[in-house]
Amino acid sequence: MSELNAEHGAKAEPAGFAVDMTLGERLRSRRKAIGKTLQQVATESSLTVGFISQIERGISTPSLASLYNVAQALETTVDHFVSKAPARNHSVVSHSGQRQTYNMGDAARSYEFLERGFPDAKLNACLSHLPPGHITEIMSHEGEEFVYLVSGTMRYEVDGETYLCGPGDTLHFDSHKPHRGENIGTETAVELWVGTMRLFPE
Known part of the structure; x- marks a missing residue:
């Protein structure tokens, strides 16, 4: 991590930083x-x-987008805080069952990072697996995002408006607007998130 932090102008971690520390x-x-x-x-x-x-x-774990904001405030990157940062590969295709799954200390909520197909790509994507009852904090951040609900039932709030979504439904909005999501179903919801916010560095 020290090499990553140095590359992005962040200060190195203090001596004795344990790899098994919680988020x-x-x-x-x-x-x-x-x-x-x-x-x-x-x-x-x-x-x-x-x-x-x-x-x-x-007591709480942040959404991936909020963790990005926190990492920026702490002058470092998301890589420093997830269970295992995605490999920095570029591939035009990614195959189901072969993608790396990671979390931030909450095993019930996991993410599959979908590799960018080429360096300097504008779009970033991941599959989010959200357990029943999960609700994110209200957040806002740079860029715009598109969400496609693969399975489950979600309630989204965007800039004060509420949207109930089922499999196949989508949202597309300016990420600067306050937003949050809640799994109101009885099964794990899977959503495809595509955004212009670069969650992980190259």
Whole structure:
């Protein structure tokens, strides 16, 4: 991770940084290493102080998009916090059953990162597996996004409007608008997320 951080202009982790730390412990360690307060991180990531505190204490886990915002506020990248960062390969095709699945400490919620087909690609995509009852925090971030619900039943809120979606339904919106999603069904929901926000560096 030190090479990754150096490449992106971020400060190196303090000595003794343990590879088996939880997501919350990693966030707290990084925040203290660069001397930022909970309020600063919350403000810069467009989240609440209470939510950042809950992440650090292991009470809540952020969505992938919110983790991106937090990583930016902590002057590092998402790679530093996920269970295992995706390999930096470029492939025109990705095959079902061969993609890497990863999480952020919540085994019930997982992601399959779909490789960008070529360097400097504008679109980024992943398959999100969301357990029943899962609800994300309200978030906003750069870019725009398109969501295709593969399976399950989701309720989405975008800029104050509510949308009920089933298999085959889609959303397309400006990611700067406050938004969130909730699995209101009884089975794991699978959504294809495509956005212009680069979740992982090249």
